[in-house]
Amino acid sequence: MKRVLSGIQPSGKLTLGNYLGALKHFVTMQDEFESYFMIVDLHAITTPQDPAALREQIESVATLFVAAGLNPEKSSIFLQSHVSAHAELGWLMTTMSYMGELERMTQFKDKSAGKESIPTGLFVYPTLMAADILLYNADFVPVGDDQKQHLELTRDLAERFNHRYGQTFHTPEPLIQKFGARIMSLDDASTKMSKSNPNEGSYVAMLDEPGKIRKKIKRATTDSEMRVHYDKTNKPEISNLMSIYAHCAGLTLEQIEQEFEGKGYGDFKKALAERVVEVLEPIQQRYEKLRASGDIYDILKLGAQRAEETAQQKLQEAKEKMGFLLPR
């Protein structure tokens, strides 16, 4: 059975972008593949985190994974920090990488831009991500568009290692949806919707209550043409909202254009808000129940046990190939 693996950082509230670009696809993929989905808490600390807030976020994101439909019987759901092989192979991968290729990562460039002191963790972020993926011989990695470059680096590192030490790692394929892989901000369609944006009105958080979702969508930026028509170049704001609509309602862009022919943006935004609420409200209800039950700890324990077995095997294989003495 082919393997799928992916991860999400617990470094803020998960947004509708995380859901439509990643989490939603994890849920459909778990039926077809041997699945590993993790909360990448070691990646979250590449930017400073308050310990209490981090603890809360990790539990919240793990709970959201399950509330969104990940099933612990089908998928291994775990915390990256619970499987120590990640940090260890991360170091081995760092020694396989070059400064030049890490400097070229656009996420690094964006996150370090204008900073006087750049955390080293931000710089080596992609080598830890490569380790995450390579430990499991993942065939497919479902991610949003912004992670494409990190996946390319992962493939390069795998090939470099295999070339130097003999076949060890499988080269993974990114799985990037044609549509919805880049949900843009509600206030600025030139930047992606992001949980780290200080302007709360720029994103819908998965746990925003319905009233808040309606308000944010009502205030979303649009153009002055008042025609619901998909044109990414000339009408990026309305095109972004249409992609969200299409995803949430399971409709094509043409069907949406037909539905709103002759109607204005006010009607469209109202309908969009209801579609988004329809998707998020049941997740929020399951979230509340699961969070209150405390069951997530058992789910994470089971997930880590399964992940550990697979990951340790690959780590030992890599260490042996590199010339480390394994304990006898």
Ligand code: TYM
């Ligand atoms: P992170 O936590 O930034 O985002 C998690 C996933 O959500 C996708 N995403 C989006 N998709 C569409 N539109 C958006 N506006 C949007 N914002 C975020 C991201 O592309 C991602 O798929 N480096 C990763 C975490 C990671 C990882 C891994 C992923 C660590 N190790 C191993 C896969 C495999 C990250 O920062 O994702």
